[in-house]
Amino acid sequence: xxxxxxxxxxxxxxxxxxxxxxxxxxxxxxxxxxxxxxxxxxxxxxxxxxxxxxxxxxxxxxxxxxxxxxxxxxxxxxxxxxxxxxxxxxxxxxxxxxxxxxxxxxxxxxxxxxxxxxxxxxxxxxxxxxxxxxxxxxxxxxxxxxxxxxxxxxxxxxxxxxxxxxxxxxxxxxxxxxxxxxxxxxxxxxxxxxxxxx
Numbered sequence: 001x002x003x004x005x006x007x008x009x010x011x012x013x014x015x016x017x018x019x020x021x022x023x024x025x026x027x028x029x030x031x032x033x034x035x036x037x038x039x040x041x042x043x044x045x046x047x048x049x050x051x052x053x054x055x056x057x058x059x060x061x062x063x064x065x066x067x068x069x070x071x072x073x074x075x076x077x078x079x080x081x082x083x084x085x086x087x088x089x090x091x092x093x094x095x096x097x098x099x100x101x102x103x104x105x106x107x108x109x110x111x112x113x114x115x116x117x118x119x120x121x122x123x124x125x126x127x128x129x130x131x132x133x134x135x136x137x138x139x140x141x142x143x144x145x146x147x148x149x150x151x152x153x154x155x156x157x158x159x160x161x162x163x164x165x166x167x168x169x170x171x172x173x174x175x176x177x178x179x180x181x182x183x184x185x186x187x188x189x190x191x192x193x194x195x196x197x198x
Contacts (some may be wrong), residue, residue, distance in 0.1 A: 038160055059144060063150065074127030078120030085116050102148040 023045055026036035089112060093100065100108065 035164075057146075060138060060142055063134045064142065067135055067138075070127045070131040070134065071124065074120075074124045078116075078123055081119060081123075082116045085112060 024040040026033040026040055028036070034188060089108065
């Protein structure tokens, strides 16, 4: 199963569980309590991450550290390649009726052994480089995804803090405006009382 399909499966699981989970909306005095609702959502998201995503991340991190599948395949290919090359030489000799002297056959075996050994060494060396690159790429993708999630979370926390600051500022402004309006009204009533001698 590929890296992305595992994450997509985890996301689908989360969506299914969200649709059957109890409501996260919190109420206070008959109205939606935005702060508690946000806290509930944040807690549920963290629980979902720990349950569904973290195990996959840990498996992928372990894979990025220890995976040798390309190198193992190169060893298997080397062994198969030796057998296939020997079979090709034998078939060609039989097909064209080549009769080799013992010295020619010995030289042919040496040449075949040398070329397959060198080819196998090159294949394994290439597989080691490719494996290292694949493991590093997987780790880089995991880091990139983690940083993206972190950036998104910090952005949401920043938005929530900004919204709370805006609400507090609006409340203070409304209080000050109400106070000013009350004093203005009292001043107007007082002035009217002086003018009309009430």
